[in-house]
Amino acid sequence: MANENQTKYQLLPHCATHASELIIVASCDGASTVGQIGNEVARRLTKTFPDKVRMCCITAVSAGSETHLNIFKKAKAVLAINGCQLMCTSNVLKQRGIEPTYEIVVAKEGVSKLPSLDFSEEDVNKIADKIVKEFLQKFLNQ
Numbered sequence: 001m002a003n004e005n006q007t008k009y010q011l012l013p014h015c016a017t018h019a020s021e022l023i024i025v026a027s028c029d030g031a032s033t034v035g036q037i038g039n040e041v042a043r044r045l046t047k048t049f050p051d052k053v054r055m056c057c058i059t060a061v062s063a064g065s066e067t068h069l070n071i072f073k074k075a076k077a078v079l080a081i082n083g084c085q086l087m088c089t090s091n092v093l094k095q096r097g098i099e100p101t102y103e104i105v106v107a108k109e110g111v112s113k114l115p116s117l118d119f120s121e122e123d124v125n126k127i128a129d130k131i132v133k134e135f136l137q138k139f140l141n142q
């Protein structure tokens with residue numbers, strides 16, 4: 001069964017076990033263009049750098065899960081991706097005593113917040129490239 005799963009799915013490091021070696025990413029997944037872009041960027045970075053970057057469940061932190069809170073506390077660094085200026089991801093973390101190492105607001109990067117779940121690859125690439133250049137690059141060669 002394990003072999004079947006390994007070929008069917010890209011398995012990621014277990015975040016509770018490996019948090020101290022990983023940049024842990026939180027994204028709001030808001031129900032708008034910018035929220036969906038943020039979530040797709042978090043997926044993209046996790047899947048591109050699976051031994052360095054790992055998306056983790058921000059909703060679980062909101063719900064008070066100590067396990068998930070500890071993952072963010074133990075992380076090598078914390079990346080917060082916010083869809084819009086309400087900055088829900090960063091606020092959830094800060095309310096629980098976690099200061100993001102780097103935070104970004106998709107709607108401040110020239111992407112309009114629209115009531116749609118659709119988004120363009122171009123916008124995802126633009127946000128992902130900015131995060132890599134301004135933040136992740138320094139961890140990727142370690």
Ligand code: SF4
Binds near residue numbers: 029031034087
């Ligand atoms: S930051 Fe904006 S897009 Fe994301 S969940 Fe909050 S209101 Fe929605």
